[in-house]
Amino acid sequence: MQLIxxxxxxxxxxxxxxxxxxxxxxxxCDVIEVDFPCDNPYLDSPLIQNRMLTALKxxxxxxxxxxxxxxxxxxxxxxxxxxxxxEKTVMQIGYEKFADFCLRNNLKDVIYIGxxxxxxxxxxxxxxVRIASFVQYHLPEEDIKAAKETNGFIYxxxxxxxxxxxxxxxxxxxxxxxxxxxxxxxxxxxGVGIRDEDDIKMAKLAKADGVFVGSTILKLHxxxxxxxxxxxSLKKATL
Numbered sequence: 001m002q003l004i005x006x007x008x009x010x011x012x013x014x015x016x017x018x019x020x021x022x023x024x025x026x027x028x029c030d031v032i033e034v035d036f037p038c039d040n041p042y043l044d045s046p047l048i049q050n051r052m053l054t055a056l057k058x059x060x061x062x063x064x065x066x067x068x069x070x071x072x073x074x075x076x077x078x079x080x081x082x083x084x085x086x087e088k089t090v091m092q093i094g095y096e097k098f099a100d101f102c103l104r105n106n107l108k109d110v111i112y113i114g115x116x117x118x119x120x121x122x123x124x125x126x127x128x129v130r131i132a133s134f135v136q137y138h139l140p141e142e143d144i145k146a147a148k149e150t151n152g153f154i155y156x157x158x159x160x161x162x163x164x165x166x167x168x169x170x171x172x173x174x175x176x177x178x179x180x181x182x183x184x185x186x187x188x189x190x191g192v193g194i195r196d197e198d199d200i201k202m203a204k205l206a207k208a209d210g211v212f213v214g215s216t217i218l219k220l221h222x223x224x225x226x227x228x229x230x231x232x233s234l235k236k237a238t239l
Contacts, residue, residue, distance in 0.1 A: 001200075001203070001204050001208065001209060001210055001211065001238040001239075002030040002031055002189070002209065002210035002211070002238070003028070003029055003030045003031070003200075003210070003211060003213065003231070003234055003235045003238050004029075004030065004031040004032070004033050004082065004189060004191075004210055004211065004212045004213065005024050005029040005031075005032055005033065005213055005214075005217050005231060006033045006035075006048075006212065006213065006214040006217065006218060007020060007021055007024065007032050007033065007034045007035070008035060008037075008048065008051040008052070008055065008218060009034050009035050009036060009037065009055065009065055009068060009069065010037055010055030010056070010058060010059055010065060010068070011037075011051040011052075011054055011055045011058075012054065012055075012058065013055075013058050013059070014058075014059060014064060014065070014067075014068040017034075017068055017072075018068055018071050018072055018075075020221060021034075021072045021075075021076070022075065022076075023224055023227065023228055024217075024231065025076050025079055026228060027227070027228035027229075027231035027232050027235070028231060028232055028235040029231055029235070030080070030210070030235070030238075031079075031080045031081065031082060031210065032072075032079060032080075032081050032082070033081075033082045033083075033084055033111070033212060033214075034069055034072070034081055034082070034083060034084070035048075035052065035083075035084040035085070036062065036065055036083070036084070036085045036086070036089045036093075037051070037052035037053070037055040037056050037065070037089075038052055038056075038085075038086040038088060038089045039052075039053065039056055039088075040086070040088065041053075041086065043086075043113050045214070045215065047214075047215050047218060047219075048214065048215075048218075051218070062089070062092060062093045066093075066101050069081070069083075069105065069107070070105055073105050073106075073107075080109075081107050081109070082109045082110070082111060082132075083102065083107050083109070083110045083111070084110075084111040084113070085098070085110060085111070085112060085113070086113045086114055087112065087113060087114020087115075087116060087117060087120065087121075088114065090112070090114075090120060090124075091117070091120070095120045095123055095124065096123075098124075099123070099124055099127045099129055102124075102129050103127065103128060103129070108128065108129055108130050109130050109132065109152060109153065110124065110129050110130065110131055110132065110152070111132045111134075111155065112124070112131050112132070125150075125151050130150075130151050130152035130153070131150055131151060131152045132150065132152040132153050132154070132155045133146045133147045133149075133150040133152060133153075133154055133155065134155045134157070135147050135154055135155070135156050135157065135178070136157050136163070137157040137158075137159065137160040137161070137163065137164070137165075137171075137174065138160070138163035138164055138165050139165045139168060139174065139177070144178070144182060147178070147182075147184060147186075148182065148184065150186075152186070153186050153187040153188070153189055153209075154178065154184060154186055154187065154188045154189065155189055155191055155212075156171075156174065156175065156178075156188050156189065156190050156191070156208065157190075157191070157192045157193070158171060158190035158191055158192055158193045158194050158199065158202075158203060158208075158211070159171075159192065159193030159199075170206070171190065171202060171203060171206040171208070172205060172206040172207070174206070175188055175206045175207050175208055176206075176207070179207075187209040187210065188208050188209050189208060189209060189210040189211065189212060190203040190206070190208040190210070190211050190212070191211065191212030191214075192212075194211045194212060194213055194216075195213070195215070195216050196216065196234075197233060197234060197236075197237040199211070200213075200234060200237040200238055201237055204237070204238060211238065213234055216230065216234070217230065217231060217234075
C-alpha cells in the first residue's frame, strides 16, 4: 500500500518546499501530493488554508510554483506526484498552460477542486490528465457515478463525520462495495482522517491501495529528523 505525503508548495517559501520534498523521498514516502496555493481554499483544513494563504503572501506568481515542482521532479525523476489544485487557480494559470505543464512533467494525477466550469475538467481529461474523484463515506449516488466516469483514482473518505451508509458502515465494507458491486478497478486511496499507524493499518485491512497523510507530517516540518522518523514509521505500517 502506498504512503502519500502532503507537501505545502511555497510554505513558508518555495526553497523550503523543494528541500522538504528531498526529506520526504529520503524517508521513504511513495507519492508526494503537492499543491498550488489558492486564495480561497474552502475545502481544506484550517492548517492547510493558512499555509496556502501564507504562501501566496510570500509569492503569488504561479510560474514560480511550477518551476519549484519542476525542480523537484528533476531531482527525483522516478518519484510519483499528485497535484492538488483549485479550479480558480487553473483558470488563473490558464487551463491549456496547466495541461501542458502536467504532461510535460509527467504529472498526470490531479486532485481538481471545483465544479463551476465542467468544460475545463473535460478538457484536462481529454488531454490525458487523470482527474481524481472524491467519494464520501456515506456513498451518495452522485459520488459513485462520478467515480465511475472519471479517468483518475478514487479519493475515499477514510472516516465518517456524521453520515453513514445504511448497509456499508466500515471502510472495509465500503471499499469492497466499490470494487465488487460497482466494478471500480481504479486505485482507491483513503484520506481525510488518516493520522497514525492504526489508521493506516485500518485502511490496509480495508484493501485500500494507498493512504493520504497530511497534518501529521506537516506539523513536524520544524523538526526534520522527527518528521523523517515519523514518515518511516508510517511507511512501515503500510507494509
